[in-house]
Amino acid sequence: MKKYISLFLTLLLALGLVGFAHAQDDDELSGELEIFSWWAGDEAPALEALIALYNEMHPNVEVINATVTGGSGVNARAVLKTRMLGGNPPDSFQVHAGEELTGTWVVADRMEDLTFMFEENGWFDVLPEDLLDTITYEGGVFSVPVNIHRSNxxxxxxxxxxxxxxxxxxxxxxxxxxxxxxxxxxxxxxxxxxxxxxxxxxxxxxxxxxxxxxxxxxxxxxxxxxxxxxxxxxxxxxxxxxxxxxxxxxxxxxxxxxxxxxxxxxxxxxxxxxxxxxxxxxxxxxxxxxxxxxxxxTDGIFMWLSDSFGLPLGITNRENTLAWLELMLSIEGQNAFNTLKGSIPARVDAVEAAMDEYNAYLLSAADDWAVDVLVGSLAHGTAAxxxxxxxxxxxxxxxxxxxxxxxxxxxxxxxxxxxxxxxx
Amino acid sequence: MTAYEMRRIAMRGGIYGTLVLFALIFLIPIYMTAVTAFKTLPETRLSTVWNLPTQLNFTGFEQAIERFGPSMGNSFTLVIVATIVSAALGSMNGYVLSKWRIPGERVIFPLILFGMFLPYQAILIPLFRFMNDIGLYGGIPGLILVHVVYGIPITTLIFRNFYAEIPDEMLEAGTMDGAGFWQLYTQVVFPLSVPGFVVVIIWQFTQIWNDFLFAIFLTTESSQPITVPLAILSGGREQNFPMMMSGALLAALPPLLVYIVMGRYFIRGLLAGSVKG
Amino acid sequence: MRSTRDRRIAFVMILPSLFLLAIFVYGFIFATFQNSLTDWGEDRRAGSAMAAARQSGFVGIDNYRNLMTDALEFDFRTSMVNTFFYTIFFVGGCLFVGFVLAALLDMRIRFEGLFRTIFLFPMALSLVVTGTIWRWLYQPVGLNSLPERLFGLEPYSFNWINSRKRVLPFDWNDVPLYLTYIGLFILSILVFNYLIKRRWGAMGWALVIAGVLGFLQGVDFWTTTVWPQTLELDLRAFTPDAPPPGPEADMKGFQVALTGIIIAAVWQMAGYTMAMFLAGMRGVPDELREAARVDGCTELGVYWRVVLPQLRPVALSAMIILGHISLKSFDLIFAMSGKDNFQTLVPGIIVYSAFDNDRFARASAVAVVMLVLVCTVIIPYLWTQLRERRD
The missing domain is CATH 3.40.190.10 (Periplasmic binding protein-like II)
Known part of the structure; x- marks a missing residue:
């Protein structure tokens, strides 16, 4: 009897795995994906490019681009807070990597640990130590950095x-x-x-x-x-x-x-x-x-901040969000986004794949990112x-x-x- | 012409002159709004900012409709439903309070009225949590509920004062004929209520349309009424003024139309706010 | 006679409304008050104020004490001072403009309806719309350039809503002192009044109150007991060898940046005041005016001697309605200067900012202060209005 049960379970598991692999290959993702950010106006095209890429890969998902205007997210954060407290988190939201995420949402136990995802995709090897330290809280990684900006x-x-x-x-x-x-x-x-x-x-x-x-x-x-x-x-x-x-x-x-x-x-x-x-x-x-x-x-010092996205607990479209996060840290996604946003990729191996598409400023920033001393920004949520x-x-x-x-x-x-x- | 007549003419001239001056001052903001809405961005520079637009340009409006269109739809849904419900509720309350004896009325009525003056900040955080708990946070239905509830005081007051003018004898006569609570309402009171309803509907329409406080606390991007994106863009120092002024016009138009068409009733609602009708 | 059954139906019909108001008004006020006596879980660990399983602890009146005396809460005190000046100038401006307009319209003029419509239409607009429009007017290319366009004068460079200037400076620590002076001033007027009317009994009471106040002042009650050390900044948690907290000045004053907001608010509400005054003026019997004219009063004299005294209750109503509106102000300021501009901060904005800085307990205390301020104006008003109605 026991044998049968274990056989049955193994079969079930295998079927489940097949089903999972199947979903990844042929993309059976559907439903909605709501992306919350403060990228409106001049900063919108970069996000739209990334959404277009997502639509190409997952045509059955309806992406809702929810933006709240206001430089550096001054209004968006308040709106986000009402939504999080309201138990109505967006599927994924823009947040500055660092304390803004960990000191506010991770300590509040409202974010899912993404370590599994980083391991699966080998992201630990392509991101700088400093950055990884900042998005890590008590051993878990909680956000996917889409870009690096320099503050100073x-x-x-x-x-x-x-x-x-x-x-x-x-x-x-x-x-x-x-x-x-x-x-x-x-x-x-x-x-x-x-x-x-x-x-x-x-x-x-x-x-x-x-x-x-x-x-x-x-x-x-x-x-x-x-x-x-x-x-x-x-x-x-x-x-x-x-x-x-x-x-x-x-x-x-x-x-x-x-x-x-x-x-x-x-x-x-x-x-x-x-x-x-x-x-x-x-x-x-x-x-x-x-x-x-x-x-x-401040020559030789790179005060950085990073826009990142995380996986809130209690969302309805978790699978769609995972696909979104995965796209954002892919080389393709990083370049599609950053060339338009005017920022450099968080991945150290992304720029070389699209050298021509970055302007003189960004190439110099990418060089600095590689050699400078890195410190976290205060005004943009990295440090506090x-x-x-x-x-x-x-x-x-x-x-x-x-x-x-x-x-x-x-x-x-x-x-x-x-x-x-x-x-x- | 006698000295008296000259003085009189000078005085009349002074009165009209002052009135026209005031009228111009009151209209300057609207003039600027209207001309800016139809300009291109370069035309809002210093040298041409006060001029009429060289040609009607609808870029600002197109951008505004793209930006504010969905929230304007939300505003309409919200306003129509909330206004109707709160008028119905207010009519019933006014009827009860003016024509029926309620135990403890002397205490209850001021307690109801106080809600009219309540600084909503004093209830916002619990309200926010309560709406969460009952699952109505973030959507238009929740906002409708809130507007209906906080509209009870003023609608009740207006209807109560209005029904107080219906002579009690009319109701007594109805009672003689055997009419009960409902018959008296449907046959005597309600048919006389039209002006009261007009005042209340206009009042609630403008109040709810113009509300920002509840809207920003209780809605999300997909359900917010038009005042929210407008205020956020404005407070966020948005510089595309043709778009902003077009948006302001869109947000101003519905209550303004109501005011211009039915100004008399609007003023009655306004003055009812000072309690003594 | 109406039946008891119908009476019961009537009561049942109004019950839902009463029930809703009991929860949404009084229940929530109570909840806010309760929150204001807690720390909202802030002290446990920064950020845990946002936690799903938040634990808040009871702290008594600490939040209120902090608002008044903590050095870091100076922004709340700024917001109170701003509200004070905003209220005075906004209410004063509306009453003045409203009265002038009403008096002009009352002179049997042509096109009265048109003028009334023009003066009253801003009332129909949302404060957000008003703010949006006026922020545009206050841009450098806006109103400031008007004298240049019209008369070829130099353009102004006045900063209507962004100025950092502060006039009429005073120290917050002196506020209790000023309040005492004001109290004594009012008291002396009352005493004087009673002296004239020779009502000795009432005067006795006034003397007792004056005695108590004088005693409290004498023992320095305000600064040592109720309102100790405004700028109390305790650094010992951060640097162990820091000096113990001591009082420091907390300078306040009228923020010039409020000018632009006050003008916009007067533009919006002056018409309302006008409508109230006009209704009041129309209520003054013509015979009274005629009698004054026969006695040789000029048209102005008629207004000063006959109409104005009759308008006192209307003016009082208008003052109270406008005053409580300005105590609650939020929309206009949010739309005109944003939410993190200290120059134009008001309590309503602080409550909203709780969603920025996670300080919900403090925001609740601020909200309760707002409520109390509104109540001091509104409750006596409601009381007298309803009593008059019954009489």
Missing amino acids: VLWYLPETLDELGLEVPATIEEFLAVCPDIQAAGLTPLVVAEPWTVNHLWETIALGVLGAEGWNGIWTGETGVAGLTDVYATFLDVLECTNIDADAAGLSWQQATDRVIEGEAVFNIMGDWAAGYLTTTLGLEPGEDFGFAASFG NERFMGDFGQTIEILLSTGNPQAAANAFAAICSQAAACGQ
């Missing part, structure tokens, strides 16, 4: 520099030295926009002041209040050279970039999605029509959880309204301990 990039117009007789400042001190001259010429030395872009500027300045080790030390607690006070003091000086007291709050990041292109501002520090905007939307040639460099004092990020803006508001770097650093430390973000 300085954008400028060579003509503007020529007219002013300037070199690209290598350090913050050099920038602060030329700042009064630029202001005297009636230009904005460094243009910022709505509040999150100020947070973005802060992280690049902090990196410039502290260096890679000091930056990482913030999140282990080694840098401490003293180091942060230095950062805020320098940041206050840098803000003096910006339009923060004028119209910054009403500008989108694209408008800030526009100011540089129109010659009204000299520099802009923004993530390298700006390269995508400049080349794809404005049709400019990197290196010729506009210049780029590592932001002040959402609780911390939600309150981080207060430190800058304190700095601006009191003019006291010590007070801002203290506030930073206090938020750190409340959000358990700095290893204390």
Whole structure:
């Protein structure tokens, strides 16, 4: 009797496996796949290319492209939270790799461990260590990184520099030295926009002041209040050279970039999605029509962030989502997406498969990605959880309204301990 | 012409002048909205921004319809169903409260009315969780329920004040003829209710159409009414102003039409909000 | 006589509504209040506030105390100050513009209907639409360029909704002091009033209250007991050798960035005030005006002496309705300056931001504060309105 049962079970299992293999070959995926992201407008074509690829492979799946506008996901995250708390998670959602995912959703036990998938596809071998460390939480891997962006990039117009007789400042001190001259010429030395872009500027300045080790030390607690006070003091000086007291709050990041292109501002520090905007939307040639460099004092350091997608628990279209995740980390998917998005592939072996399709900026970024020291971005969710990020803006508001770097650093430390973000 | 007449004419002139000036100020935003909606993006630059569009351009509208079209459909579904249900409910409540003695009415009525002034933030988080628990979060049915419930106070108030004007003798006469609760409603009260219904329907229509708070908390991308994408794009510093102004016009048009066609009833609903009808 | 059976039906018919309101209004208010007394699981581990199996602990009034005294909650206090100024200028603006418009329309003019329609139409718009439109007007190419286009003047460079400027600065720590002064001022008016009317009994009470207030002030009750050390920043959890927390200044003031939002709000609601005033003016009997005219009053004098006093209840109603609207404001600000602009922060936005920073317990406390503020305006109003109706 026992024998029969085990035979029966083996048969069943074999049938099941055949069925599974069959499904993979002939693609019997059907139903829906809802993809939640904040890629609308200029950033939409890359996602659409990836969706088109998915449709080709799985024609029976209806892909729902749910986007919530707002740079860097400022609105999308709130909407996502209502959906997750509402027990109505999208099949897959865009989230910054790192603490934004692990510190918010993984610790909350709302994501499925993807280690099995990484093993099956050999992804552990094609992704950089640093990245893998960041998307790993307590031994499990939880997200599929689709791209890498660089946060600490300085954008400028060579003509503007020529007219002013300037070199690209290598350090913050050099920038602060030329700042009064630029202001005297009636230009904005460094243009910022709505509040999150100020947070973005802060992280690049902090990196410039502290260096890679000091930056990482913030999140282990080694840098401490003293180091942060230095950062805020320098940041206050840098803000003096910006339009923060004028119209910054009403500008989108694209408008800030526009100011540089129109010659009204000299520099802009923004993530390298700006390269995508400049080349794809404005049709400019990197290196010729506009210049780029590592932001002040951060040469040789790559502050990275990565858009990634995960597998929420409790979704209805799990199989479709798995296929989506698989596509995203395939060489084909990575190149289809990143050439349009203006970012570099997370896979180290992807660029060489499509060298011609990446522009000058991206090829240089890919080279840097290979050799630079890598640190995680704060403003874009790699370094700290959402609780911390939600309150981080207060430190800058304190700095601006009191003019006291010590007070801002203290506030930073206090938020750190409340959000358990700095290893204390 | 006597000095008195001259002074009078000057005064009339002053009055009309001030009124026209105010009217212009009130219309400037609408002028800008309308002309921008029909412009191309380059035409919204400094030199031409106040001009009429050189030619009617519908790019903005096309983009707006692509962007806001589905949510506009959601708005219509939401508004039509929620308005009808809440008007029916309000009529019944008003009838009961004005024509029948309810135990504890002196306490109940103010408690109902308070819901009209409630800052909805004070109930949002529990509401959000409750809607989850009953499985109505994220869809239009849930939003309809919420609008119906929080519409009870104002609709009840308007109908109660309206029915208070129906002489009690009419109902007494009906009672003499043996009419009960339902007959009195269907034969006496309801036929006289048309103006009340018009006021309430207009009021609820504009309120629900214009709502943003419940909409952003309780819907997802596929079920959101038009105010949500509009507010998110606007607060997100969207710079495509022809599209934004087209979207604003789309969102403004239905309540505006109602207002222009039936302004008198709209104002009655408005003034009912100050409790004493 | 109506039968008891019909009465019962009537009661049953209204029950569903009562039941729904009991849950959706009072039940949820209670739940919010309850949440505001917990930590929503925040302290367990950052992020666990989002957990499916969340455990929240009871913390008493800590959330409220933090709102008032924690250095990091300065944004809440900013939002309160913003609401205060917003309310004053918005209500004042609406009353002024509304009254002027109503008075003009009341002068037996032609095209009254047309003018009324024009002044009232913004009321039909969604606040989101208003915000979208006005954000466009406040772009540099918008209103600021109008004087240039019309008269060839220099364009303004005023930052209607993005300015970081703050005027009328004051320290939040002094707020209890100001409140005491205001209380004493009101009290002295009352005393003065009673002195004139020679109502000694009522004055006795006023004196007792004044005595108590004076005593509390004398022992420095406000700053030592109720409202201790506004900027209390405890760093000892982060750096063990940090100094113990001490009071610091928390500067507040009128944020110039609110100007643009106030103007847009007045544009939207002035027509409503006008309609209320107009209804009130039409209620003033013509004989009264005639009598004043016969007595030699000018047209302006008639308004000042006869119409205005009659409008006091209307003005009060309008103030309360508008005031409670401004306490609840959210849509307009969300659409005009977004949700993370400290210059235009209001409590309504903070509640929404809970979905950003996962701080639902704090958001609940803020929501309860909003509710209490609205109640202080609305409950007396409802009370008097309903009593008047019964009389």
